[in-house]
Amino acid sequence: NMRWLNERIEPFGQTVCFMAEYYLPDLKLLKKRECGYELKILEKEDFKDLYRPEWANALCMERKELDVLGIGAYDGGNLIGFAGCSADAKEMWQIGVDVLPKYRRQGVASALTSGLALEILDRDKVPFYCSAWSNIRSARNAVKSGFLPAWAEMTVKDIKKVDEING
Structure with a gap:
């Protein structure tokens, strides 16, 4: 268990x-899902103004060179949800998704996640999705979007x- 592991690594x-x-x-299980909003594929050059806190799961300012593809959900002309993917490996692109609070629980996240996954597959890459163990909403989105658990990861870092x- 984790306590056992921590007891053994804390001396280091x-x-x-x-x-x-x-x-x-x-x-x-993976299929195109509808959410009632316009969905639009976005390329790397479209991300310039999207590195903002509301899209922090979809894009990463500190590693923006890895951000390669995205899909936005629009209410009129306003971006209300965004999924982006980063080329974390040569053949595998990781999906992250954000939806503005007012638009949550309407199927936007799963429409974006599944739509981006299909687009990634069309580009001959393997999409993958990650959620913290404690983020049940994100885990549920993964399953609803056509993903299944594949592996788990535990990271060890310096105590300080x-x-x-x-x-």
Whole structure:
């Protein structure tokens, strides 16, 4: 268990930090989903003005060179949801998704996630999705979007660094 692991790594100044589950698409379940809003594919050059807090799960300012493709949901001309993917590996692109609070629980996240996954497959890459173990909403979105759990990851970091992260 984690306590056992922490007891053994703490003498080395380390502790468990992040725990995440990773998902791969089930090609029998993955399909285009509707959400009632216009969906539009966005390319890297369209991301310039999107590096803002509301899209922090979809894009990463610190690693923006890896952000390669996205899909936006629009209410009129306003972007209300966005899924982006980063080329975290040569053949695998990781999907992240954000939906503005007012538009949540309307199927926007799953429409964006599944739509982007299909677009990634069309580009001969493997889409994958990640959620923290504690983020049940994100895990449910993965499954609703046609993904299945594939592997889990636990990250160990320096105790001082984890204390900084936890504030």
